[in-house]
Amino acid sequence: MEEKIINEELQGQSIVLEKNLGNDRKLYIESYGCAMNFSDSEIVASILSKEGFNTTQILEEADLVLVNTCSIREKAELTVRKRLEKFNAVKKTRPHMKVGVLGCMAERLKSKFLEEEKIVDMVVGPDAYKDLPNLIQEIDEGRDAVNVILSKEETYGDITPVRLNTNGVSAFVSITRGCDNMCTFCVVPFTRGRERSREPQSILKEIQELSDKNFKEITLLGQNVDSYLWYGGGLKKEFANASDMQKATAVNFSALLDTVARTFPKMRIRFSTSNPQDMTLDVIETVAKHANICNHIHLPVQSGSNRILKEMNRLHTIEEYFELIDNIRRILPDCAISQDMISGFPTETEEDHQDTLNALKRVKYDFGYMYSYSERPGTMAARKLKDDVPEEVKKRRLAEIIAVQRESGHYRTKQHLGKIEEVLIEGTSKKSDADWMGRNSQNAVVVFPKENYKVGDFVLVKITDCTSATLLGEAIELVVK
DSSP states (O other): OOOOOBOGGGTTEEOOOOOOTTOOEEEEEEEOSBHHHHHHHHHHHHHHHTTTEEEOSOGGGOSEEEEEEOOSSHHHHHHHHHHHHHHHHHHTTOTTOEEEEEEHHHHHHHHIIIIISOOOSEEEOTTOGGGHHHHHHHHHTTOOEEEOOOOSSOOOTTSOOOOOSOOSSEEEEEOEESOOOOOTTOOHHHHHOSOEEOOHHHHHHHHHHHHHTTOOEEEEEOTTGGGOEESSSSBGGGGGGSOHHHHHTOEEHHHHHHHHHHHOTTSEEEEEOOOTTTOOHHHHHHHHHOTTBOSEEEOOOBOSOHHHHHHTTOSSOHHHHHHHHHHHHHHOTTOEEEEEEEESOTTOOHHHHHHHHHHHHHHOOSEEEEEEOOOOTTSHHHHHSOOOSOHHHHHHHHHHHHHHHHHHHHHHHHTTTTOEEEEEEEEEOSSOTTEEEEEOTTOOEEEEEOTTOOTTOEEEEEEEEEOSSEEEEEEEEEOOO
16 A cells, blocks of 8 residues: 555545535535545545435534544644544534544544543444444434444445535546555555455446546546456455456456546546556556556655665565666656655665665656655554654655655656647636646646636647746647547
């Protein structure tokens, strides 16, 4: 599993959907963490709209308050605790209001939240959302409710997520749940369980519904999309016991990607997150084959040191990683590659850190997500390794990593100058109401004057200037698909 990408701008957003006129109760739901959590909140909202709940963005008028939590980083956990204090303050004036915790923190902190601190009424793990109707009945009758059982089957393939706070242009489509890669720094296998894949027809059906609603771009989402494997249901690790027929008709990620691209030629397709040890060349060749699959691969490396990679239980060496990068560049010369990097992992020396800086300089990533190590309770690293790198050393190393990445990012954005690139307009630029903001195939942000285009248009843009992270240009013409 990869350190999931946390979009800071989205953290703590409350969500609102179209009202169902027959519904008389109000749900307030906030999400923290990675794209997977935001995707799960859409599933929860869909289930609860059938249980009489309309969403609200006004906390003070809610009958049920849910917070969808993340255990990846300490910061997210502290934020959620503060929010729970706020919810309980509101509860004093609305005694009938119920508070629930969903998602990755649920399993680990269930007894703390429910019994010791008594700050929530309900705790629901990531695989138990279909049990919400029963759990809500329990809390309505005055009892605490908890279901944090991790499932071997649940993929929510039969629930159409309600799109929340969407720009109406791009959407996430979840294709796997859970993770089998036991990276020592990561809590996901413990909070989201074993890896299982979603039935391909249900994925195609969801994309068809998005296409019918005029969405222009989808991201196939999983803790580790490359290890997608459908053979009739069941856990990835039990594939060895599948029948000959199941093995012969199994669908891997490359085949799924190919089917999606062929079925929806007008839809722009992305995928995230990839794991170096599971990424195969047939996936890269599939990307190269289809114009509608974006030329961007998020390929977390976490460290440039083989010794640290081993301590992290990453099942690849840095040499194997470089070989994969070289193959991507050979098959997909225009491909953007982004990274996740952890500084100050336990036992990391200056030499290990130097290896990381050298890896950054060799690959010259387009962009990256960089963190200093924070110990997560329940992980192998927390149990077996002493968090022995001083905080100030972690911070200095992280600053050095960011400085190299900034330089590489600028080098990569400059490669776009003078080119004409297809951009999908997502909305108004943050800096100026006179400009649109969209992304090119490489997932770089492109800003250009509005003229007479609109959100959801594909536009050819000539790139005239850049900063270290953003491309600036002028629209040339509308692309008709």
